[in-house]
Amino acid sequence: MGSSRVADTPSVQHEACDVCVVGGGPAGSATALRLARRGLHVIHLERRVFDACANDTLRSGEGIPPSTMEQLKELELAGCSRWALSTVDHLVTRWPNGRTTDDQFPNDATITMIDRERFDQALFAAGAQAGVDARQGWQVRELALDPAGQCDGVLALDPARRPVTIRARLVVDACGRNARSIIQLGLRKALTCTQFLVVVLYVDALPELEPHRWEMHFWGGEQLAIMHVTELAPGLVRCGLAVNLQTRHNTPTDRLPLFFWRHVQANRSLAQRFEHVRQVRPWYARAGLAYGVQRIALPGLLLVGDATGYLNPILGDGIWAALRSAALASDVAYRACSARDVSRARLAEYEQRWTAERRTRWHVARTLLRGYEHPSLLAAPAYVAPFRKMLLGALLRR
Ligand SMILES: Cc1cc2nc3c(=O)[nH]c(=O)nc-3n(C[C@H](O)[C@H](O)[C@H](O)COP(=O)(O)OP(=O)(O)OC[C@H]3O[C@@H](n4cnc5c(N)ncnc54)[C@H](O)[C@@H]3O)c2cc1C
Incomplete structure (x- = not known):
């Protein structure tokens, strides 16, 4: 680990805090908010500047199920409607065998489609209101490690691109799938499961699409294609194509919209x-969604949210996992900071709790992914309503 280029660059400024949280997505903001509410001095760094026109406000046009709403309620943030675009309460599925089913979500459950930029901004602002020293336009370049390899701060660039060293008893890395610590400490590990390519196009309207309906279309042979269609707002429909990543062959990134249209052409309806x-709106694409992370608790360092690994959006679990891992991490972090002990042994409790809690959800998601891999299995649910109900129950559990 040792010293490095950025570490050797003279910093113009040095600061100190109890906890430095890096990344202003849901995981980072929820962690910072919880720690500040418990009285810790938290510096929170986010490289984006919210509301800057370069930001992609919708990202993939994400949906949050009731389990995520429960997490927001815990944070007293569920009532905000600024980020809610629309709600969905029915799943219409066109199965590989051509049958169509229409199921209302059980227990009056709904999925809320959100504007991610506004959502992230609301969480980030809630932290600032609770006393977090929340800073936008700050990019963390590197974790600072002491000679024993314990993390004791970060090296960041302020909005004027001046280097700043922030010393912290504990660092929380919430920088998502390419988190600093994953890269710097080589923590990423491969997962054995189907890797997907997702290409999302936003269109003005789709004939026959009803509001509050989530349409899911399966078609193709060995290489299954799946299209998710939802109305986010009047005049704005999200159409997300998901295929096995191998199907992409060598399609260059700038030709992914053509790839999308080619798949649509193969489905007559x-x-x-x-x-x-x-x-x-501009299209959006992500590939190779699944990965694991070897360690999420290291001396002086915790990873939260997507930085702890990711499987697939199949269960709408991403933001739930971000908020839930933040709850567990902030609990352990608070006690470790109070005891002035941020050793790996002390922080390992977080890793154990989060790994155990997520194991079941990943098991369910992996089982569902097997259906994607075997189209013939997917034909059966068209006839078995209780099975569909069970799947929806898994998706929408509270
Ligand atoms: C195609 C697709 C569809 C999805 N659909 C859903 C869905 O419907 N529902 C759902 O719940 N989830 C969904 N997800 C997952 C969801 O987007 C993520 O799980 C969630 O955003 C994770 O939150 P996070 O805070 O861990 O990371 P992120 O949201 O990635 O936040 C990381 C933050 O860190 C900042 N950052 C990064 N590097 C630095 C740095 N060096 N210095 C400072 N700041 C930095 C970034 O700007 C960003 O704000 C989907 C994901 C994909 C790919």
């Missing part, structure tokens, strides 16, 4: 419905 649509 969708091709007709897409005939006269107009794209209304």
Whole structure:
């Protein structure tokens, strides 16, 4: 680990705090908020500047199920409507065998489609209100490690790109799938499961699409294609194509929209419905979604949210996991800071609790992913309503 280029660059400024949280997505903001509410001095660094026009406000047009709402309620943030775009309470599925089913979500459950930029901004601002020293436009370049390899701060660039060293008893890395610590400490590990490519196009309207309906279309042979369609707002429909990453072959990134249209053309009913649509926003794509992380508690360092690993958005688990890991991490972090002991032995409790809690959810998600791998299995649910109900129950559990 030792010293490094950035560490050797003279810093113009030195600061100190109890906990430095890096990353202003849901995981980082929830951690910072919880720690500040318990009285710790928290510096929270986010590289984005919220509301800057370069930011992608919708990201993938994400949906949050009731379990995520429960997490927001715990933070007293569920009542905010600024980030809610629409709600969905039915799943319409067109199965590989051509059958269509329409199921209302059990127990009056809904999925809320959100504007991620506004959502992230609201969480970040809630931290600032609770006393977090929350800073936008700050980019962390590197973790600071002492000679024994214990993390004792970060090296960051302030909005004017001046280097600043922030010393902290504990660092929480919430920088998502390419978190600083994953890269710097080589923590990423491969997962054995199907890797997906997701290409999302936003169109003005799709004939026959009803509000509050989540449409899911399965088609293709060996290489299954899946299309998720939802209305986010009047005049704004999100159409997300998911395929096995191998299907991409060598399609260059700038040709991914063509890849999307080629798949639509292969589905007669969708091709007709897409005939006269107009794209209304820039497209979005992500590939190779699944990865694991070897350690999420190290001396002086905790990882939260996507930085702890990711499987697939199949259960709408991403933001839930961000908020839930933040709850567990902040509890352990608070007690470790109070005891002035941030050793790996002390922090390992977080790793054990989070790994145990997520194990069941990943098991369910992996089982569902197997369905994607075997189209013939997916034909059966069209006839078995209780099975569909069970799947929806898994998706929407509170
Ligand atoms: C295609 C797709 C669809 C999805 N759909 C859903 C869905 O429907 N529902 C759901 O719940 N989840 C969904 N997810 C998952 C969800 O987006 C993530 O799980 C969630 O954003 C994780 O939150 P996070 O705070 O851990 O990380 P992020 O949201 O990635 O936040 C990381 C933050 O760190 C900042 N950052 C990064 N590096 C630095 C640095 N060096 N210095 C300072 N700041 C930095 C970034 O700017 C960012 O704000 C989906 C994901 C994908 C890929």
